[in-house]
Amino acid sequence: MKNTCLYYFLVLIGCLTLSSCKEEEYAIPTLKQELQNDVIKRTLGPNLVGMDIEFAYAMALPKSMGKLVSAEVEATIAGGESTYLESRSFYTNGSGEDVGIEVGSKSVNSGGKTTVTFTKDTSAATLRYFYRIPGAAKGKEVSFKFSAQASNGQSVSYSMGPYKVAEMDLVLDLDVVDSTKAFISIEDMAVYTAATAGANASKIDLVYLYRSIPNITFSHGLVAPSAKTYLPSVILPAGATRNTKVQKVWNLRDFHLARLQYGVYIDDLDFQQLNISTAPNYAINMRAEAGVWVETEDGKYRAYVYVNSVNNSGRSAKISIKRYQMK
């Protein structure tokens, strides 16, 4: 009797286990009988003035209900001149390439609004939106309202944001050449030649030089004008005396500056929290893909100078700068 009960119990447990593992049958979702939309943000990292924020805006309605008439994006701060809503809808082909198909007229900007009017008879499209961040948005927040209209009178909208625009400034691909185009001003985000440096002597924060000295490794250097030891045979313009703090960095390939595959970004916060108070005023033996944190003598600016490439025979380098104003 005892054993029989035990068997019944085991069978019951078995049945329960089997029934709980039953797979749910798949059902085709029912099509919503309305115009729908969705948005994804495609760009990552901090938003910088002069760069784009990219979105992909998808809209669709059942074919039987009509077609798309227009799509519009309204930004709270009007974007730069090159802001546009793509008039092509993309699909990815078998080779993984994005192929665009013209579905509307070229987008029209009016204030913060960017509009595309559909010219093709289409009931579904994904349009990309490129918002060129204007100078007016620096340090502010910007939001977007995406909307679409269909021929049956329906309209939908989707809000994105707010997104903070960074305070940082960015300048890309400055060429520096030893003894000719060698005087870097963080304040002006510019490189001066020997001829123009005189007029801007008080703004020169760094001097670029290349030296090949026997028994030591010097090569490419970014040196403050006050660090005379590390400026062998450099003729400084009169008045260039800034004592800039310079901290060598390796392996920090900011995506905006380097444009390499590493998804690393320097943001405002990095500059705010940077502490290079004990840093020297020179950095020599710089290599490509290395960089330096910089703080100007008056503490007004902090910057990250990235070395995109170096050329030993040409005694030159290509640098990109991100700068943050502290005061």
Next chain:
Amino acid sequence: MLKNIKWIAAMMLTVSVLVSCKEDFPVDEDGLLITSRSQCYVSNFELLGPDFQTVRVENAVIDTTAQTINVKVFYGTDLTNLYPQFTLVTDAKLDPKIIGKVDFSDLSSPKQYTVVSGNRKVRKTYTVNLTVQTP
């Protein structure tokens, strides 16, 4: 059936008694195991700059008899912000501990680090002598 249960219980009791009799190994004030090893030396030395790249021109010369580490660093090395890295013999530890950047700029009074053996009974003080490459 009851007999089996009694056996199992007895076995479990024995195992738990054995486990509870495990010897406690001594640890020092840092929670590190004090062992029986008396060896006390530095086997390798590395010096990194603020960019975590080596600043050594060549391998450090470690003299375990004279208890010195002689390092030649690149011209232009920022001696105020360096990260020393010691490789020690098994179970040994370093005093003082390295917790961040170290200022090696005063070349006239070189930094000293003491290696403490695994049994915490032997202490050897190493002097780190830096020389900077010159043109």
